[in-house]
Amino acid sequence: MTVKDITKILEELAPLAHAEEFDNVGLLVGNNDMNVSGLLVTLDTLENVIDEAITKKCNMVVSFHPIIFNGLKKITGSNYVERVVIKAIANNIAIYSMHTALDNSNIGVNAKICEVLDIQNPKILIPKQGTIKKLTTYAPLANAEAIKSALFAAGGGSMGKYSNCSFSTEGLGSFKSSKGANPTLGKIGEIHFEKEEQINMIFSFEREKDVLNALFKSHPYEEVAYEITILNNTNQDIGMGMVGTLGHEMEELDFLKEVKKRMNASVIRHSQLLGKKVKRVAVLGGSGAFAITAAKKANADVFITSDLKYHQFYEAEQQLVLADIGHFETEQFTKDLLVDYLIKKIPNFAISLSESITNPIKYL
Structure with missing residues (x-):
């Protein structure tokens, strides 16, 4: 298999288009x-x-965090980033990073945290905006079904647990072709009327190129009439963090002790305990202070994340308990998720889980 073959498999799990712009x-x-x-x-x-x-004769590294985050103006080995790049190139090792593309996946980083903590029926905490689009196009009645089939095959009409979704209405279209055109129907210089089907179909934003290619290849007209609209609908499949419920209510302190145990956390920094039962829990792997407001709006009893600053603990405002368990600790099981996924996709391939310690934070 080539690097391209591997990345194609990985992007089925976490399309790069789902990553944050930064x-x-x-x-x-x-x-x-x-x-x-x-x-x-x-x-x-x-x-x-x-x-x-x-040592393990692996010439490709699949990494959650990107080793190159900002642009490199020179590579002289003056810091750890440059030294990694030099060593990888010298040994012909490819490096691929997923980071926020996997953060935004509904079966990614935060889903894995929910699995480890037995948080049930998890939903996206902060849906990514502008990720649902709608295609509207017009086709002769005789060609409409073939066009819809081509669009479905390209990923059109798929959202959540449903696929092959569309809505159509019939009407009368008109057009007049000019000299030099090659019309499929009608005559040059004359207005032509054709019974057509208006096809409406949603799709996830990263499939736009595929959907349009399918439309142009399957449509009989020389000039295809279509429009694409960005929808404000909530996307339940793409976004940061997750929120769900425990199988049974727990006391706050008992729950935090269970989190510490299951997440192998050396310490948990938390806001004031409220003396309430814990039933609804929000999680966000990595730095999650930006999601505190969302966790409160989701009526979470506890929000588990990392990298909270002193004053951010005040934002709990006695509405929930904020629990900072450590950046590495929230993301540590991500590599297990990736290994399990890759083994299922390419079971007879050499896939290794790194044993190297990469947590830069030590506890006394």
């Missing part, structure tokens, strides 16, 4: 056409991880 995801080092002999999955790509890849 992020640096995708293939960071290497060649798409390179043959891959083995994969090493890690949370961070550090020098010890590259050494581990060399």
Whole structure:
């Protein structure tokens, strides 16, 4: 398999289009056409991880965090980022990062936290805006079904647990072709009237290119009439964080002790306990202070995240308990998620879970 083959599989789980604009995801080092002999999955790509890849004869590293975040103006080995890039290139090792593309997946980072903590029926906490689009086009009645089938195959009409969704109305279209045109129907210079079907179909924003290619290939007209609209509808499949319920209510302190145990957290920094039962829990792997308001709006009893600053604990405002369990701790099971996913997709391929320690924070 090539690097391109591997990345195609990974992007079925977390399309790069779902990443945040500030992020640096995708293939960071290497060649798409390179043959891959083995994969090493890690949370961070550090020098010890590259050494581990060399030892295990893995020439591709799949990393959650990107080793290159800001632009590199020179690569001289003056810092850990440059040294990793130099060593990877010298040993012909490709590096691919997923980061916020996987954060925004409804089966990604936060879904894994929910699985570990047995949080049931999790839903996206902060849906990503502008990710649902609608195609409206017009087709001769005789061609409408074939066009819809082509659009469905390209990912049109799919959202959540439903697919092949569309809405159509029939009407009378008109057009007049000018000299030099090659009309499928009608004569040049004459107004032509045709019974047509108006086809309306939603699709996820990253499929726009595929949907339009399918439309143009399947439509009989030389000039295809269509429009694309960005919808404000909530997308239940793409977004940051998750919120769900516990199987049974727990005392706050008992719940935090269980979180500490299951998430292998050395310490939990938390806001004031409220003396309430915990039933509804919100989670967001990595730095999640921006989601405190969303967690309160979702009526969460506890919000589990990391990297909270002193004054941000005040934002709990006695509405919920904020629990900072550590950045690494919230994301540590992500590499297990990726290994399990890859083994299912390519079961007879050499896939290794990194054993290198990459957590930069130590506890006394």
